[in-house]
Amino acid sequence: MAKRINRAIELLGQDQAIYYDGPHTGHVLTHAQGLADAATWADYINVGMEHGAFDMTGLAAYMSGLAAGGPTRSGHATPAVIVEAPVNGTDALNVRFNAWQFRQILGRGVHGILLCQAESADAVRAFVESCRYPHQTSGVDPSFPSPLERLNGARIERRGDRRTRPGPGERRPLGLGTRGRGSESEAAAVWGIPQEDYFARADPWPLNPAGELLLGVKLESPEGIANADAILAVPGLGFAEMGPGDLGLSLGYVTLQREPYPPAMQAARDRVFGLCRRLGIAFLDGGTPANIVSRLDEGARVISGRREDTAALGRAHQKRAMAV
Numbered sequence: 060m061a062k063r064i065n066r067a068i069e070l071l072g073q074d075q076a077i078y079y080d081g082p083h084t085g086h087v088l089t090h091a092q093g094l095a096d097a098a099t100w101a102d103y104i105n106v107g108m109e110h111g112a113f114d115m116t117g118l119a120a121y122m123s124g125l126a127a128g129g130p131t132r133s134g135h136a137t138p139a140v141i142v143e144a145p146v147n148g149t150d151a152l153n154v155r156f157n158a159w160q161f162r163q164i165l166g167r168g169v170h171g172i173l174l175c176q177a178e179s180a181d182a183v184r185a186f187v188e189s190c191r192y193p194h195q196t197s198g199v200d201p202s203f204p205s206p207l208e209r210l211n212g213a214r215i216e217r218r219g220d221r222r223t224r225p226g227p228g229e230r231r232p233l234g235l236g237t238r239g240r241g242s243e244s245e246a247a248a249v250w251g252i253p254q255e256d257y258f259a260r261a262d263p264w265p266l267n268p269a270g271e272l273l274l275g276v277k278l279e280s281p282e283g284i285a286n287a288d289a290i291l292a293v294p295g296l297g298f299a300e301m302g303p304g305d306l307g308l309s310l311g312y313v314t315l316q317r318e319p320y321p322p323a324m325q326a327a328r329d330r331v332f333g334l335c336r337r338l339g340i341a342f343l344d345g346g347t348p349a350n351i352v353s354r355l356d357e358g359a360r361v362i363s364g365r366r367e368d369t370a371a372l373g374r375a376h377q378k379r380a381m382a383v
Contacts, residue, residue: 061134064250065170065271066381067103067141068264071297071341075379076355078346078362078370081105083143088117093124096138097131100367100383103139103273108164109175113145115163122168122249132382136251139170141273147176148276151185158189158237165190165261166242168249171273171297176305178282180289184233187263187295190274191236195262198294200232230292263295265339273297275343275361279305284327291334298361300343301331318345332358352376 063069067077080101088106096104106118125137142164146157154174164172174186204213215234247257250271262270274295278284279302291299306324307316316324328344335342336358343361346354351373354362362373374383 061130061136063271064136064252064260065139065264065273066131066133066135067139067170067273068271068297069135070102070379070381071273071360072265073381074360075377075381076360076362076373077102077341078364078373079103079105079141080365081107082111082365083107083109084111086111088114088121090120090124090127093121093126094128095124096121097125097128099138100370101138101365102370103141103170105173106140106142106169108145109143111143113160115167118142118164118167118169119245126168126249126251134382137249139273140168141171141173141275142169143173143175146174147178148174148182148186149176149178149282151179151181154182154185154189158185161186161189162238162242165238165272166246168246170271171275173275173277175277175302176280176283177276177278177290178280179286180231180293183276183290183293183296184231186276187266187274187293188234189237190272191233191262191295192238192258193236194258195236195267197262197267198230198233199235203235230294233294264297266295275299277302278327278331279303280309281306284330287331287334291331291338291340296340298341298343299331299335300361300363301328303328346373348372 070077078101080099081104084107086106129137131138144160146160148154177183203215243254243257247254260271263272263274264270275298277300278287303316332342341360344354344359346362346364346369348368351369355373355376
């Protein structure tokens with residue numbers, strides 16, 4: 060029997076690795092494909108919209124198909140779905156101007172979003188805030204005036220955006236959530252819960268222990284790696300990765316760099332991984348049948364590679380009990 064809506068979060072909460080399927084571009088977003096994918100071997104389905112089409116009609120049909128094809132063998136209404144958003148996390152203004160993307164994606168009933176090209180803590184803080192409803196206050200700056208005080212003219216100062224660079228692991232408070240009412244009926248139907256419950260549970264985990272949204276960031280530029288300490292200290296993140304494709308390209312490698320990485324890329328990977336472990340954030344890394352045991356023993360908990368045989372070996376190594 061499933062204990063949560065989001066299968067990926069339920070597993071991470073047990074210190075079990077999660078394995079995903081789904082391409083970074085070209086995912087088939089139809090009701091029929093959703094019906095088929097409801098029986099996936101994967102713990103979550105990645106939908107690549109950073110480079111793939113921003114197809115909200117297709118995503119809605121796909122999520123509807125997943126719900127119609129469920130529940131999964133593990134007892135969840137659907138497999139978890141995480142979307143790679145098109146906007147790059149280069150700066151806070153860029154993210155705030157494009158927050159409509161997060162509203163559209165979450166409104167279709169998905170279970171998480173990955174922010175690519177994350178380069179600053181302010182951008183990531185804006186991302187988390189854009190995915191939250193304003194009534195959720197975990198991690199929000201306690202010095203903010205109350206809603207009633209704001210009705211009478213009190214103003215919120217975004218002091219976190221103006222402070223000096225934080226020290227390693229310093230977690231600055233969040234601003235208020237900016238996601239609004241309007242799509243909760245569609246999303247709640249996919250999750251199989253009443254709308255009131257959706258308002259309570261559509262919040263980032265583990266910041267909110269009862270939250271069912273899994274938010275992640277990809278650090279894939281020199282600036283992102285340089286600012287990794289501050290970025291990964293933003294409350295509300297559940298997983299992170301070092302993106303070797305774009306990081307390698309920015310360093311001048313036009314061919315995709317695979318392990319063993321060049322020294323600078325290996326150092327970047329180790330830095331992001333080390334911060335994730337210190338801050339309690341799941342680290343995303345590539346897995347194959349040849350390396351999955353060492354990956355898991357090292358501490359990686361989100362596994363790319365899209366191979367069912369890798370997942371089978373990893374689950375056996377961790378003695379997973381949840382049905383696939």
